[in-house]
Structures are given as structure tokens and as C-alpha cells.
Amino acid sequence: MDRRDFLGKIIKIFFLTLFSVLSAISLLFLYPSKIRKRKVQFFEVLKEEDLPRRGVKKVVFRYPRGEQILRMKAFIVNHNGRLFAISPVCTHLGCVVSWHRKKEQFLCPCHGGRYDIEGRVIEGPPPRPLTKLPLKIENSKAYIGLKI
Amino acid sequence: MDSFFNWIDSRFGIKEPHRRFLHRRLPERITYLYCLGGVAFTLFLCLLFTGMLLSLYYVPSEQEAFQSTLRLTKEVRLGWLIRSLHKWAAHLFIVFIILHALRVIVHRAYRPPRELNWITGTLTLVVAFASGFTGYLLPWDQRAYWATEVGTSMVATVPLIGNHLLYLIRGGPDVSGVTLVRFYSLHVLWLPLIMGFLLWAHFHMVKHQGISGGL
Known part of the structure; x- marks a missing residue:
């Protein structure tokens, strides 16, 4: 070199x-x-006596995000003696599903995804079951938890 | 690595002209004093780089300029370092342009055929001063505000059209949010572009005319 x-x-x-x-x-x-770590925060949705004894009940509640107050829909399900909350956001592309009482299914209007009462996929493009939301009952009120 | 660059260069063809420039013969009498201009240019590159980083956090608005500067310095990782580098490079940039100009004066390198190169160099110094002046307002604190208030008020002493010039520079009768946005635009867009053009012309002429033989 x-x-x-x-x-x-x-x-x-x-x-x-x-x-x-x-x-x-x-x-x-x-x-x-x-x-900022996203933490689960609970928001009041219903009084305890309004919880469904059987089947599905749609609830609407509000939560803050920054300066804004946003509206959120969720389903509270009482099935086979178990009480749980389900997010209405379709796991395919994020449309909001609705509950069809006669068929006993959650139907997604966008691409025909169908879920059963537990949120499991029956048919269509969704890759995962509907997300379960944390539900807690305290002081005779029902709260749903969101990660925000 | 080399083969990758060769693949690009066989299509792009930038190596050969630069080799001709970088590998050319230099006059015998060259000393380290001839590096002063190069140092100034390196500082300019440093200003460009740190300035681009700073612009990612700085918010040029009346309400947020000061807060964003504070955040930049205190919260952003290495923000203090980038801001200080920008500041010190700016000071040294002007120092080295002046030293370079002194070297050119002493060596009488401004004589024909290099007059135009002297002119572009001088304009570079003017643009550097303008960048310094406009950049000084951007932190939007008391010192910045009053420095600009005093600095721009000098324009008003021009006979007849002084006040109109003042309004033109400030965008109103007082230093305000409008002035801030004006200075921001000049500082990050207009002046660097003008500076880039001037430097390109400067270097082109150095290449074209060769380095002056000195005394």
C-alpha cells in the first residue's frame, strides 16, 4: 500500500x-x-339494573381524547350466564357491526363479515373474533374499560 | 461497496468530472490559509444539516414559537446539542468568511479576472448576515424581539421612504407574528437558496479560473 x-x-x-x-x-x-403509556381507563355505561338478563344490549358512552369528547358504541352480552362487553369494531377493516336479533349474529355492513353472539367469526373476511372489552361492576354501576 | 457505486456511476457519470476537479494540480505556494473558504463551506453544510433537524420541531407561529424552542432545548433528545451547533456554526461561518476575505485581500486575489468571484463572495457575506439577523428573531424571546425591533427600526432612518421600507420588512408598523413568519420563510427558504446559488457560482469560478498564485 x-x-x-x-x-x-x-x-x-x-x-x-x-x-x-x-x-x-x-x-x-x-x-x-x-x-405516554396507554392505560386502561373505565367509563360508566349503565346502571347495574339495566344490564341485560339475556342477550345483547347496545350501549353508547362518551370518553375524552385530548381536547375532544368522543362517542363510543359497545355491546354488553349476557350469554349462558356470562356477562361480557364486545367492541363493535369489525376486525376486518374497522367498520361498526350491528346486532341482528333474529339471526342472533353481529353483522358487518361493509364486507359481510358475520360473528356469533360470543364475537366468534362465522363467515366473511374478518381475521379475528370481535375484541372483548374489560367490563366491571362497581357500586351498582357498569363500567367499560378502554385503552387510551 | 465500490462495485455498487461503480454500477451507479457508470450510468450517472459524476466520478470523472469530479476526479478532474479534485485531482487537479495546485500551485506550489499553497498554504493552509487557502483552507479558510473550505472551512466556511463546511460550516455552511453543518448549518444546513442542523437547520433541517431544527425545522422538524420548530413551530413558526406567534403563540408557539417560544414554547417550541423551549421544548426543543429542554425535552427533545440532543435538542440542546443541535441548537448549539447551529448557533456556533453560524457565528463561526461569518468569522471564517471574513478571514477568507482577508486572505483574498492580502493575496490580492480579487484582481482580474477574479472580480466577479470577489463580488459573489461579498454577496455571500451579506446573505450570511441576513441569515443571522432573521435567525435571531426565531426563538421569539425578549432578546430576539427587541433585537429585531431595534435592528429593523434603523431602516426607518432612510430619507423619504424609510417608513415604507420598515412596513415592508416588518409586515406592519410593529414587530409581530407577521414579522416572525416573514423572517422564518427568509431564514429557511429564500436565503439558503440564494446562498446555494452564490456558492455554486463561487466554486464554479474557482474551478474555471484556477487558484490565484498568491503574492
């Missing part, structure tokens, strides 16, 4: 190092320094 090649190598290494350091600094700079 002569002097010219050696110096050429040094310059190459210098610029590679510079490039790597600058990239690292940029990435650190761009990455958010504070990331």
Missing part, C-alpha cells in the same frame, strides 16, 4: 464515521423523548 492509497482509506473511514455519527444523532433527535 502506498501513501496515496493509505490516505485515501483514511479519508474514506473518516467520512463513513462522520456519516454514521450524524445518522445516529439524527435518529436520537427524531425519536420522541416522552412516550
Whole structure:
């Protein structure tokens, strides 16, 4: 290796190092320094005596997101003596499903996804069952939990 | 790695002209003083890079400029470093342009056929001052506000049209949110573009005319 090649190598290494350091600094700079952990928060939806004794009941409640107050729909299901809450968001592309009382199925209006009363997929494109939401009963009121 | 760049270059063809430029013969008498302009250019690249990073967090509005500067310095990771680098590179940029100009004066390198290159260099210094002045307002704190208030008020002393010039620069009778947006646009868009063009012309002429032999 002569002097010219050696110096050429040094310059190459210098610029590679510079490039790597600058990239690292940029990435650190761009990455958010504070990331808020999403926590489950409970929102009141019903009084205990209004909970369904059998079948499905649709509830609408409000929750804050930043400055806004958003409306959210959910289903409370009492099936085979078990009480649980189901999110109405179709797992296919996020449309809102509705409960068909006669067929006893959740129907998605967008692409024909169908779920049974437990939220399991019967037919159509949805890849997963409907999401179960945490439900708790406290002081004779029912609360639904959302991760926000 | 090399073969990858060669693949690109056989289609793009940028290596050969640069080799001709970078591997050309230099006059015997060249010293480290001839690096001053290069140092200034390196500082310009540093300003460009840190400025692009800063612009990702800075909000140029009357309500948020100060808060975003504060966030940038205190909360963003390495934000203090990027901001300080931008500030110090800006100071040194002007220092090195002046040192470079002094070297050119001492070596009398402004003489024909290099007059135009001297002119583009001087304009670069003017644009650098303008960038410094417009950038100084952007943190939107008391010092920035009053510095700009005083700085722009000097324009009003121009006879006859002074007040109109003042309104033109401030975008109103006082330094306000309008002035901030104006200065922001100049600082991040207009002046860097003008500077880029001037530097391109400057380097083109250095390449075209060769380096002055000195004294």
C-alpha cells in the first residue's frame, strides 16, 4: 500500500464515521423523548339494573381524547350466564357491526363479515373474533374499560 | 461497496468530472490559509444539516414559537446539542468568511479576472448576515424581539421612504407574528437558496479560473 492509497482509506473511514455519527444523532433527535403509556381507563355505561338478563344490549358512552369528547358504541352480552362487553369494531377493516336479533349474529355492513353472539367469526373476511372489552361492576354501576 | 457505486456511476457519470476537479494540480505556494473558504463551506453544510433537524420541531407561529424552542432545548433528545451547533456554526461561518476575505485581500486575489468571484463572495457575506439577523428573531424571546425591533427600526432612518421600507420588512408598523413568519420563510427558504446559488457560482469560478498564485 502506498501513501496515496493509505490516505485515501483514511479519508474514506473518516467520512463513513462522520456519516454514521450524524445518522445516529439524527435518529436520537427524531425519536420522541416522552412516550405516554396507554392505560386502561373505565367509563360508566349503565346502571347495574339495566344490564341485560339475556342477550345483547347496545350501549353508547362518551370518553375524552385530548381536547375532544368522543362517542363510543359497545355491546354488553349476557350469554349462558356470562356477562361480557364486545367492541363493535369489525376486525376486518374497522367498520361498526350491528346486532341482528333474529339471526342472533353481529353483522358487518361493509364486507359481510358475520360473528356469533360470543364475537366468534362465522363467515366473511374478518381475521379475528370481535375484541372483548374489560367490563366491571362497581357500586351498582357498569363500567367499560378502554385503552387510551 | 465500490462495485455498487461503480454500477451507479457508470450510468450517472459524476466520478470523472469530479476526479478532474479534485485531482487537479495546485500551485506550489499553497498554504493552509487557502483552507479558510473550505472551512466556511463546511460550516455552511453543518448549518444546513442542523437547520433541517431544527425545522422538524420548530413551530413558526406567534403563540408557539417560544414554547417550541423551549421544548426543543429542554425535552427533545440532543435538542440542546443541535441548537448549539447551529448557533456556533453560524457565528463561526461569518468569522471564517471574513478571514477568507482577508486572505483574498492580502493575496490580492480579487484582481482580474477574479472580480466577479470577489463580488459573489461579498454577496455571500451579506446573505450570511441576513441569515443571522432573521435567525435571531426565531426563538421569539425578549432578546430576539427587541433585537429585531431595534435592528429593523434603523431602516426607518432612510430619507423619504424609510417608513415604507420598515412596513415592508416588518409586515406592519410593529414587530409581530407577521414579522416572525416573514423572517422564518427568509431564514429557511429564500436565503439558503440564494446562498446555494452564490456558492455554486463561487466554486464554479474557482474551478474555471484556477487558484490565484498568491503574492
